[in-house]
Amino acid sequence: MQKQVYLQTYGCQMNERDSEEILGMLTAQGYGLVQREEEADVILLNTCSVRAHAEERAFGKMGLMQQLKQERPDLVLGILGCMAKAQREAIFRRLPQVDLVAGPAEIYDLPDLLAKIAEKRQREGLGVATRLMAVDRKVRPLDQKPAGDHRQGRVTAFVTIMEGCDKKCAYCIVPVTRGQEVSRPIGEILEEVQQLARAGFKQVMLLGQNVNSYGKRFPDGSGYQGPKRRERLLALEDDGREETPADSHDDGTRLCDFPVLLRQIDAETGIPWVKFTTSHPFDAHERLFRAMAECRSVCEFLHLPVQSGSDRLLRAMRRGYTVESYLAKVARLRELCPGISLSTDIIVGFPGETDEDFEATMALMERVRYDSAFIFKYSPRPGTEAAKWVDDVPRQVKEARNQAALALQARISREKLERWVGREIEVLLEERNRRGQLAGHTRGHLNVVCDGPDALIGELATVRVQRVTATTLIGVLA
Ligand code: 5AD
Ligand code: SF4
Secondary structure (H helix, E strand, O other): OEEEEEEOOOOOOOHHHHHHHHHHHHHHOOOOOOHHHHHHOOOOOOOOOOOOOHHHHHHHHHHHHHHHHEEEEEEEEEEEEHHHHHHHHHHHHHHOOEEEEEEEEHHHHHHHHHHHHHHHHHHOOOOOOOEEEOOOOOOOOOHHHHOOOOOOOOOOEEEOOOOOOOOOOOOHHHHHHOOOOOEOOOOHHHHOOOOOOOOOOOEEEEEOOOHHHHOOOOOOOOOOHHHHHHOOOHHHHHOOEEEEEHOOOOOOOOOOHHHHHHHHOOOOOOOOOEEEOOOOOHHHHHHEEEEHOOOOOOOOOEEOEEEOOOHHHHHHHOOOOOOHHHHHHHHHHHHHHHOOEEEEEEEEEEOOOOOHHHHHHHHHHOOOOOOEEEEEEEEOOOOOHHHOOOOOOOHHHHHHHHHHHEEEEEEHHHHHHHHOOOOOEEEEEEEEEEEOOOOEEOOOOOOEEEOOOHHHOOOEEEEEEOOOOOEEEEEEEO
């Protein structure tokens, strides 16, 4: 009989995309998909470790799944994603009924792992949980994606372009959970985007922990390796000199970095809109801004997490830039791409954050006037550098700073949205929302809702804006 899989996803868009790939792999192997745990033979949780709250939610859910498994010992219970990497021992300790853990670098091993569990059960009977741990991988073999895909939407598609993160931000668990950076060969990305465009998708969101370091390391060991080498290659290119064979890259050009990828997607794939996330400010520079300005399909939107407006904290966080250098990049970007939308991530309550540090963050938010911002209360993540420091900002202070930053951003967002009232704006209509309205995004990634027929889902439309909320433009079809 066909085995049924239930999969729940926590965390970021990278994880959502991983889940699409996982479901694709499993359906290609003959599994069916179900929306309810009770109907499943295999329950998978694709987890997130970025903040304590995300882990608590997943542990809660896993506890419930354990109970289900006690009633049904034939069930396979698997924990995937970032927690599976960061907390593998703790998972088996706290949840002895778990059969399988596999981190983000190991998702392509999943069909094999499930087959192993089935074999073992045939040999030894159900009884105890299998407690199978995927073999630890440093990087995901991005050039060996198994057959099958299961995309959620029909309008916007996520496309993974790189995995992992080589940075060492003091607060962040991602380098532990997602491993070393590796970029997908450019040919495979171009082919995928081309196919998506042909299938009628209107927008791709290119995904990576730090898309700006795309091309640093490919699975075959080539790549520009580091910012210094990238500069050297660019200098060679400027001089018109030949590179050595060791410098050559998949696409035959000297340097295959993120701006090159954007330009090729723009020139070769026919996809109407391209967005991407996330960009580390350290690696975002002139070359990127120029590519954004010059490629018609690349949308006027950049998510550029600043984390803090205090140089002292930026140094403690090991972010590799100062407020001044960050603002200079924003100014240059706005020069080249006038009207570009900016969003950011901010952490409040990082160890040692004083009132002055926090005020500096608020001042920076006022200065940049982001279109939107995600504000997070710091939580120590075991295994990170900052987890060794005293988490000394009291809970109430973190909460108060969180509220203050949210209120400030809500005011700025609304003011920026209000400028659109009475004007027309181009929107990609993506879905029908829970209220039955058409919902979509602008090129600047602003949310828009309006009434209209189903036939417009997946179409570009012009909307006349009538009013706004703190997060959304509301209008009518023009
Ligand atoms: N505590 C709070 N926020 C965090 N982030 C990453 N690690 C932590 C942490 N330990 C935030 C950062 C990052 C976003 C994805 O999550 O702002 O950009
Ligand atoms: Fe969560 Fe970060 Fe992992 Fe995404 S990469 S799932 S945000 S820990």
